[in-house]
Amino acid sequence: MEPVLDWEQRYRESTTAWERDQLNPAFEQWQADFSEAPGRVILPGCGRAAEVIAFAQLGWQVTGIDLAETAIDYQRNALHEAGLEGELMASNLFDWQPPCPADLVYEQTCLCALHPDQWPAYEQQLLRWLKPGGRLAALFMQAERDAQGPPFHCDLESMHAIFSADRWQWGDRAVRAEHPLGFYELGVLLTRL
Numbered sequence: 001m002e003p004v005l006d007w008e009q010r011y012r013e014s015t016t017a018w019e020r021d022q023l024n025p026a027f028e029q030w031q032a033d034f035s036e037a038p039g040r041v042i043l044p045g046c047g048r049a050a051e052v053i054a055f056a057q058l059g060w061q062v063t064g065i066d067l068a069e070t071a072i073d074y075q076r077n078a079l080h081e082a083g084l085e086g087e088l089m090a091s092n093l094f095d096w097q098p099p100c101p102a103d104l105v106y107e108q109t110c111l112c113a114l115h116p117d118q119w120p121a122y123e124q125q126l127l128r129w130l131k132p133g134g135r136l137a138a139l140f141m142q143a144e145r146d147a148q149g150p151p152f153h154c155d156l157e158s159m160h161a162i163f164s165a166d167r168w169q170w171g172d173r174a175v176r177a178e179h180p181l182g183f184y185e186l187g188v189l190l191t192r193l
């Protein structure tokens, strides 16, 4: 299935209203937890988000993947300028597998950028990327509308159906992360069973 937007063009035109100029509030709340045992983290649809550098600064082995070359070039330069290392790939996340499974996937509004028909395949991909016991930090966009996305509304009932209890253990607390566009995201930590 074709991407729902020409993401590369959006970065080139700077029509990227989803971007924050700071860390996601949910990341800040999870930061102490993320600092405890750094391992391998994958950021699908990482865009130009500051969390790529933030994870590298915390000692994680970072892999960022995005369709948009402009965003990947940005991250590569940002890591280089910060004297940090990481793997960055301009690729479709559905076409890529890590050489070994990860400890954490940080899903920051990539799901809401995919057509809902792709969500089950995305969940299966995240399952393949993670080791058993690995975690998924998910920012589920609450667009609260039925209109065409992106962002597509990620209501929690649908998320529970896709990230189902036979494959994922849900954390008991959701973090509400306000977005400058007036939406908010619900941040949830899930564990791959």
Ligand SMILES: C[S@@+](CC[C@H](N)C(=O)[O-])C[C@H]1O[C@@H](n2cnc3c(N)ncnc32)[C@H](O)[C@@H]1O
Residues within 6 Å of the ligand: 003, 007, 008, 018, 019, 020, 044, 045, 046, 047, 048, 049, 065, 066, 067, 068, 071, 091, 092, 093, 094, 108, 109, 110, 113, 114
């Ligand atoms: C809403 S943006 C979020 C970007 C970033 N995570 C952030 O918080 O700023 C969605 C991102 O997903 C990327 N994306 C969309 N479909 C993708 C796909 N199939 N494979 C890889 N990246 C994809 C887009 O290029 C875009 O950077």
